Amino acid sequence: MKLEGIENNHHDPFAEFNFLTCGGAKSFGWEIQYKENGSRLSSFSCGKTSCPGCNDKDKERTARRFFNKLLAAATAQGIKRFWAFVFTFPEAIEAQFPKGSKERKALLCELKKFERKLFGLKTEDGLFAYANIHAVGDTNLMRDRFHVHSGVLPIAIRRVNKKPQVIKCDIQGKIDVDVTRELLADHLEQVFPGIDRSLVQFNVKYFRLESKRSVAQLAHRLKYDLRGFGKDVENAPIFFDENHGLVVLDGGKDDYGIYTVRQVALRWKWIRSQRDLRTWGLLNQWNKYAELLGVEYKEDPEPEIQSETPVSIVRAVGRRWIHERSRIKWVNEKKAYRLSGEEITKIEWGRKGSEGKWQPKPKEVPSE
Numbered sequence: 001m002k003l004e005g006i007e008n009n010h011h012d013p014f015a016e017f018n019f020l021t022c023g024g025a026k027s028f029g030w031e032i033q034y035k036e037n038g039s040r041l042s043s044f045s046c047g048k049t050s051c052p053g054c055n056d057k058d059k060e061r062t063a064r065r066f067f068n069k070l071l072a073a074a075t076a077q078g079i080k081r082f083w084a085f086v087f088t089f090p091e092a093i094e095a096q097f098p099k100g101s102k103e104r105k106a107l108l109c110e111l112k113k114f115e116r117k118l119f120g121l122k123t124e125d126g127l128f129a130y131a132n133i134h135a136v137g138d139t140n141l142m143r144d145r146f147h148v149h150s151g152v153l154p155i156a157i158r159r160v161n162k163k164p165q166v167i168k169c170d171i172q173g174k175i176d177v178d179v180t181r182e183l184l185a186d187h188l189e190q191v192f193p194g195i196d197r198s199l200v201q202f203n204v205k206y207f208r209l210e211s212k213r214s215v216a217q218l219a220h221r222l223k224y225d226l227r228g229f230g231k232d233v234e235n236a237p238i239f240f241d242e243n244h245g246l247v248v249l250d251g252g253k254d255d256y257g258i259y260t261v262r263q264v265a266l267r268w269k270w271i272r273s274q275r276d277l278r279t280w281g282l283l284n285q286w287n288k289y290a291e292l293l294g295v296e297y298k299e300d301p302e303p304e305i306q307s308e309t310p311v312s313i314v315r316a317v318g319r320r321w322i323h324e325r326s327r328i329k330w331v332n333e334k335k336a337y338r339l340s341g342e343e344i345t346k347i348e349w350g351r352k353g354s355e356g357k358w359q360p361k362p363k364e365v366p367s368e
Contacts, residue, residue: 025315029336030308031344032351037303041336041349043313049272052230059228061355062277066130067222068357069286069295070153073128074209076294076360079155081170081206084221087111087148087184090199093192095144099274103191104133110187111148112280118180119169121156126281127169128153132226135274139250141229141236142257142267146274149225157282157289164292175204228275233268296361302353311344312337 029043045054070082088094097103108131113123121127131150136143154170185197207218238256239248247264251257259267282289290296316333336344 027313027315029311029313031311031336031338031347032305033307033309034303034352035306037352039347040351041311041344041347042351043334043349050269052228052234052268054230055228055272056230059226060223063219063222063226065355066151066226066283067219069283070128070151071209071215072295072358072360073155073282073293074153077155077166077168079153079168079170080209081154082209082218083152083154083171083175083204083206084218084225085115085148085150085152086201086203087150088201088203089147089188089192090196093195094146096192097146099133099276104276106191107148107188108133108276108278110190111150114184114187115150115152117183118175119152119154119156119171121167121169122158124159125167126157126285128155128282129280130225130283131278131280133274133276134229135271136229136232138232141232141249141271142251142259151222151225153282155282157285157292164289166292174206177202177204180204226277229268229271233264233271236264290358294361295358297356297358299356300354302351310339312339 027044029041031039032042033039045051045057047054049055049058073079074082097107111131112129115129116123116125116127119127129150129152131148133146133148135146137145137147154168156167156169157164158167159165181200181202182197184202185195185200188195188200189197205221207221208214209218236249237247238250240246245261247259247261249257249259249264282293314335314337316331318331319328320331321327322329334349336347338344
């Protein structure tokens with residue numbers, strides 16, 4: 001995809017149109033040899049927020065951190081379920097609360113009140129929750145369609161006689177969506193008077209934290225809730241005319257649209273600017289109450305490196321016709337080659353070590 005004729009950003013040339021830096025068909029990385037415990041492969045990342053791949057990696061990192069914290073708190077406190085919500089709005093108002101507007105601020109405030117009320121908490125209780133606003137839907141990236149993904153671990157901090165205490169507030173059984181939708185509509189009317197209550201959409205799902213399968217599904221859900229839409233933008237084109245620089249995108253409802261590369265790039269910039277992640281209560285004051293929750297942080301540093309050797313990386317992402325099975329298969333392959341041309345096989349991707357993790361404190365064994 002040529003970038004000729006696209007205006008440069010005055011800070012960093014092409015920073016806002018950086019579709020080629022990372023995750024392309026050909027890039028580079030490193031073969032890392034550790035002094036102990038073997039070697040790994042690591043691919044290059046530019047780290048720019050305008051890069052779809054790096055933007056998504058940053059949001060995936062946030063999802064991993066949230067996932068680690070909620071599992072540590074749930075295990076330490078014996079919480080059995082995590083609740084996930086999606087709030088969508090009538091088409092007449094779905095684009096009326098852009099980032100920075102008083103409507104968005106009021107909406108998030110009302111959703112926080114709604115969730116506290118749903119779990120039987122007081123106004124001042126610090127519920128473990130997050131809310132993330134998606135600017136667009138899954139299909140039509142050119143339609144302004146604000147909606148909110150939220151998650152709640154039913155645990156909160158309440159001050160009793162000026163001392164913080166852990167409050168468990170899980171809901172028994174399931175949430176009655178029809179009844180709860182009426183409560184939600186009451187809160188939304190505070191922000192959008194005269195809203196069509198029949199068009200208020202409210203989806204809820206819980207994940208059982210005692211089930212390995214459900215926990216794996218929750219990890220995927222957090223990644224989805226907190227995603228940055230970089231991959232959505234990269235995978236959106238149905239067809240690309242390289243000669244004329246035109247992109248065909250899905251327009252939803254059996255429709256499509258034709259756009260220039262510049263229009264798609266500017267749309268990606270707008271999607272990034274409208275993403276709005278909020279953390280509430282216990283999640284927002286995690287370090288302050290970690291000891292009260294009964295969790296501790298364990299470091300996991302990267303081992304000492306002996307050498308790092310440049311390698312070439314070749315990727316294949318997209319649809320491929322499988323002749324033997326007479327079907328189309330989605331492929332996502334990544335291979336690494338040494339400078340000699342030799343393919344590197346039977347090796348794991350990703351550096352060793354991590355950011356560390358939170359875990360329940362070991363129970364003290366009383367001395368005899």
